Amino acid sequence: MQDLTTWTNAIRHDNLGQVLKSYWQLTKPRIIPLLLIETAASMWVAAHGQVDPFLLLITLLSGALAAASAQVINCIYDQDIDYDMERTRHRPMPSGRVQARDALLFAIVLAVLSFTLLTTFANLLSACLALSGIVVYVLVYTHWLKRSSSLNIVIGGAAGAIPPLVGWAAVTGSLSWAAWVIFAIVFVWTPPHFWGLAMVIRDDYAKVGIPMLPVVVGNEATAKQIWIYTLLLVPTTLLLVYPLGVAGALYGALALGLGSLFLKKAWQLLQTPEDLTRARSLFKFSIFYMMLLSASLVIDSLPITHQLIALGQAQINALATAFACL
Template sequence: MIGTDVVRRNENFLQVVRSYYQLTKPRIIPLLLITTAASMWIASEGEVDSFRLFITLLGGTLAAASAQVMNCIYDRDIDYEMLRTRARPIPSGRVQSRHALIFALVLAVISFSLFLVYINLLSGLLAMSGIAFYMLVYTHFLKRNTPQNIVIGGAAGSIPPLVGWAAVTGDLSWAPWILFAIIFLWTPPHFWALALMIKDDYAQVNVPMMPVIEGEESTVRQIWWYTLLVIPCTFLLVYPVGASGWLYGVMALFLGAIFIKKTWLLKQNPLDKDMAKSLFKFSILYLMLLCTAMVVDSLPFTHQLFTAMVNFVG
């Protein structure tokens, strides 16, 4: 493999810490934690135990970090070939693959131990299944072999809400699976918008992302259809499940309308990378605000306010 391990040393301790921190791809993790937290708030009906929340988010952070480090090890060859990623810790030689693997395993062990000791076995097993699915199914089998890689592989990023729900209740009901479905259907529009922006990079290293194999127009059509699927799915939390209420429903409608508009504009201009970038950025904001609405909607204060408003009008 190209760029397996380049011999180069960090200059000081802080640079070593920074290199290992970069291996975890920290910018990806907050979005996973937001979906975990939202699930916990809904499951606890707005009254989350702070210690349980802290341990669950810490364990989730370590599990996600472990998966990203393993991904960096596996993809070190294509990271070396792309100028955009050649400066990453492993292809640049600042971290050796064997050391990165030890780091990833330590993170996974600590994560599972935290869940097992302080939360419950189910949440720990779900967190570990996220790592396994991301590495074995997405990174190993799908990423380099099929343009549908992110569709199936998106299940890995959909697991955090299951972890959060299990951490509160010890089991899984319909609501966390709807949260799973929302993120699963949200992932293709989100990731393919990014893929449209960096299509040439994927083509350079022969990674069969959708825009590379089927072109921009086909990719944008599929982004459109997945957007039309995810928006109705968000309302299932309101009806028939009843896990969220009116405030979340209004926010889901508002955000969904903007999402559809941005996707429609991209559909009319599939070669416009600025529109793809706009959709990509909004997709992140969409999920963050949607989860925030879930949290606020679950709070007892919100329910009391709604009841007071109904009584006042009545």
């Protein structure tokens, strides 16, 4: 503890710019864009490709504020282990640039702003869902599971699957089966996504006693779990096409193509689970996968896409009729 005190007393802000930078870093901004992409995709599907631009802006802003609040609280809670890991000890909390009291106040302000914006400009359901995302991430994942169970990312990963529910509720004021399927897609995608990274930084987690799956069971067993979850992911994505029918052939084809690539990555890792280059590659591809899958949902939902597909089908039918008459 003396070393931690010495370290935290060593760094101070010199100007306002450094203060703002530290608080920005507390929110872990690199994590947030993917959550917003998932939210936007859900909104487009819920609105049948015609989203109110103002509602979209408010929902994404509120979602960013809620995610930022959760990450700030995570930084407060994990500052002890962040200090012990070389890759994280320069973060604002363990380095002493931001004190816990100030960070907690910042997190509360972010959460209140998120809840207020959604309640005022969307609806209470979406606001409560965003708030529940913070609670699940902080209490279920960070406080309860992260330091106690190798299932931490499986159960706690539900927090990362809540943003699509927020987006759907913001548009419709309710939650349909389609919304829960999008939730399930993100939920099933999260373990193979995160475990790929956990395999790469396994030693860091082991050093601070965090029971991430690769630390507890090793890389070979983790690679098997990644393979199983990826196998589950592909058919889950197709539920939006059948039986729900909220996505069409374009999304279905892209989901199959992206899923096949994900399965290939997972299979390659399964064959050589100690190859950390492949683990890192799978992790990076998983981000690319979710971004493109979300984009394909948006494109598939657009009225112009439906018109073009209908036009193409009409042309094909006309050609088939012409050939039949020959």
